[in-house]
Amino acid sequence: MTYIKHLKDHVDQEITLKGWVYNYRSSGSLVFVEMRDGTGLTQCVVAKDDVSEEAWEGATSLKQESSLEVTGKVKEDERSIGGYEIHVSDVKVVQIAENYPITPKEHGVEFLMNNRHLWLRSQRQWAAMRVRNEIIYAIHNFFQGRDFVQMDSPIFTGNAAEGSTTLFETDYFEDKAYLAQTGQLYGEAMAMAHGLIYTFGPTFRAEKSKTRRHLTEFWMIEPEMAYYDLEMNMDLAEDMIKAIVKAVLENRQKELEILERDASVLEKVVSDSFERMTYTEAVDILKSDETAQMLDDMAESRRQEKMDLEKEEEKIKKERGSAKKWRKAQIDQRIKDISARVDQIEEDLRNIPTWKESARNFEWGNDFGGSDETVLMKQFDVPLIVTHWPAEIKAFYMKRDETDKLALGMDILAPEGYGEIVGGSQREDDLETLKERIEEEELDQEVFEWYLDLRRFGSVPHSGYGLGLERTVSWLCGLSHVRETVPFPRMMGRLHP
RNA sequence: UCCUCGGUAGCUCAGUGGCAGAGCAGUUGACUGUUAAUCAAUUGGUCGUAGGUUCGAAUCCUACCCGGGGAGCCA
Numbered sequence A: 001m002t003y004i005k006h007l008k009d010h011v012d013q014e015i016t017l018k019g020w021v022y023n024y025r026s027s028g029s030l031v032f033v034e035m036r037d038g039t040g041l042t043q044c045v046v047a048k049d050d051v052s053e054e055a056w057e058g059a060t061s062l063k064q065e066s067s068l069e070v071t072g073k074v075k076e077d078e079r080s081i082g083g084y085e086i087h088v089s090d091v092k093v094v095q096i097a098e099n100y101p102i103t104p105k106e107h108g109v110e111f112l113m114n115n116r117h118l119w120l121r122s123q124r125q126w127a128a129m130r131v132r133n134e135i136i137y138a139i140h141n142f143f144q145g146r147d148f149v150q151m152d153s154p155i156f157t158g159n160a161a162e163g164s165t166t167l168f169e170t171d172y173f174e175d176k177a178y179l180a181q182t183g184q185l186y187g188e189a190m191a192m193a194h195g196l197i198y199t200f201g202p203t204f205r206a207e208k209s210k211t212r213r214h215l216t217e218f219w220m221i222e223p224e225m226a227y228y229d230l231e232m233n234m235d236l237a238e239d240m241i242k243a244i245v246k247a248v249l250e251n252r253q254k255e256l257e258i259l260e261r262d263a264s265v266l267e268k269v270v271s272d273s274f275e276r277m278t279y280t281e282a283v284d285i286l287k288s289d290e291t292a293q294m295l296d297d298m299a300e301s302r303r304q305e306k307m308d309l310e311k312e313e314e315k316i317k318k319e320r321g322s323a324k325k326w327r328k329a330q331i332d333q334r335i336k337d338i339s340a341r342v343d344q345i346e347e348d349l350r351n352i353p354t355w356k357e358s359a360r361n362f363e364w365g366n367d368f369g370g371s372d373e374t375v376l377m378k379q380f381d382v383p384l385i386v387t388h389w390p391a392e393i394k395a396f397y398m399k400r401d402e403t404d405k406l407a408l409g410m411d412i413l414a415p416e417g418y419g420e421i422v423g424g425s426q427r428e429d430d431l432e433t434l435k436e437r438i439e440e441e442e443l444d445q446e447v448f449e450w451y452l453d454l455r456r457f458g459s460v461p462h463s464g465y466g467l468g469l470e471r472t473v474s475w476l477c478g479l480s481h482v483r484e485t486v487p488f489p490r491m492m493g494r495l496h497p
Numbered sequence B: 001u002c003c004u005c006g007g008u009a010g011c012u013c014a015g016u017g018g019c020a021g022a023g024c025a026g027u028u029g030a031c032u033g034u035u036a037a038u039c040a041a042u043u044g045g046u047c048g049u050a051g052g053u054u055c056g057a058a059u060c061c062u063a064c065c066c067g068g069g070g071a072g073c074c075a
Helices: A004-010 A052-058 A108-115 A123-145 A182-196 A230-251 A253-258 A262-273 A278-289 A288-320 A325-360 A370-377 A431-440 A445-456 A469-477
Strands: A014-027 A030-036 A041-045 A065-078 A084-095 A169-172 A174-179 A198-206 A217-226 A275-278 A384-392 A404-413 A419-426 A462-468
Touching: A004 A014, A004 A041, A014 A041, A014 A084, A014 A370, A030 A052, A030 A065, A030 A262, A041 A052, A052 A123, A065 A174, A108 A123, A123 A230, A123 A253, A123 A469, A169 A469, A182 A198, A182 A217, A182 A445, A182 A462, A198 A431, A198 A469, A217 A469, A230 A253, A230 A262, A230 A384, A230 A462, A230 A469, A275 A278, A278 A288, A278 A325, A278 A384, A288 A325, A288 A370, A325 A370, A325 A445, A370 A419, A404 A469, A419 A469, A431 A445
Parallel strands: A041 A084, A275 A384
Antiparallel strands: A014 A030, A014 A065, A030 A041, A065 A084, A169 A174, A198 A217, A217 A462, A384 A404, A404 A419, A419 A462
């Protein structure tokens, strides 16, 4: 058995492929089978005269997603997808598929999500999963190469640690258990044993968020490093992100092409230094005249784009009347795209004044809202690291600076509107200070006793962060929604399949 | 929880008070280079659900259900 990925090594040889029908065309005594085998796509050409009667019968009975074995000679051919095609000498049908619901036409999100188990076979989904795999591999490579030990934090936890987010509650032998929203506190314990560790696993949030950036179950990578301060923490995170992007650019070129991802914006992420600024500096940018001007310019260019699109729509609508069938279909598709874009522009135009207001009147001490993040990131094309946050809006375990007002936290915002992909900090390592924080936050000290022990027995400065895997995949693939970055996404209102 | 848009054939949609429609998919047939093949014929309907208004409702009104996008919260 040969895989499609390796066809280039078998030109003019007879090989056997095993896979599925991706698309099917027939033309009298010729049958064209676009075949996929999990490693790629290729076209198989079956000519009636070249095969047995039985094989011909099999070939003509094929339908989309039928499973089959094909034997034939590999030929280079420009006309064929992938540059090679198979001149078939034998076809063995494994199973003739029933009518496959996902046709080569467009479909709505709800339908595709209901058929997620089948949608995974489609090109774009296939490519996204390959990129996800590459990212996972690159992360392990990066940390293992630096002598980090991968360790696992528990998924069942006995208490709702930070208190802020809503957690999933489960019955644990008549006791309450919560699904972990982070493994960080456990990560700190493990770092005190091994120095450098990282966790890689699922986390859960029961927030009723219905946006393109949220899942109820998502994968998080959380390194935790003994004797690391905030600066070292940032350097590590930047190096890690660069290593991930570099690996994807080097090894998943074809997948990025399928996803129509502009690689040049990713190349900049590898070559250029990330932006770094304090929360206070970021607030100054938000409130600046330049930002207000930028938003005005943005509104103006949106209005211009809308006018251009409307002109185009008018023009092709006139053409449609006398157009041939395929052109008509093309026009209909374009009209759909235009109206979707116009809807988006209209929403932007409604939002921009609010964004402007929110940025201009931003008060030091508040957390950034979604629009503030967007406005901020419009000005950068590499990730931005924001540090030194008002302590009140950050978690109790973050160490504070000399002023006691600022938390030594760092958030990394991805460019192109993909939002926060990393959140981290230097941790509070002083026992008494940490006890005070727990009291201030009105948390139950008893459940944190084990955590406080880490400060009683050889406390050291240490830092760590969490990277959201799905948001990273979404960003690198240029996807508009995290639901396409994991095989079976779990989100509000979606538990099946 | 709130704001906003939507639910019509297997799929994507048109239809805004007067006979339930198109393209694709399916089925049957034609075609030796197709690329979402093409061409001809053809099957397919609980118009989200329940009430109401009307001579007449997919269309108007009310409530509810489901989904998309967003806010809050976050990775």
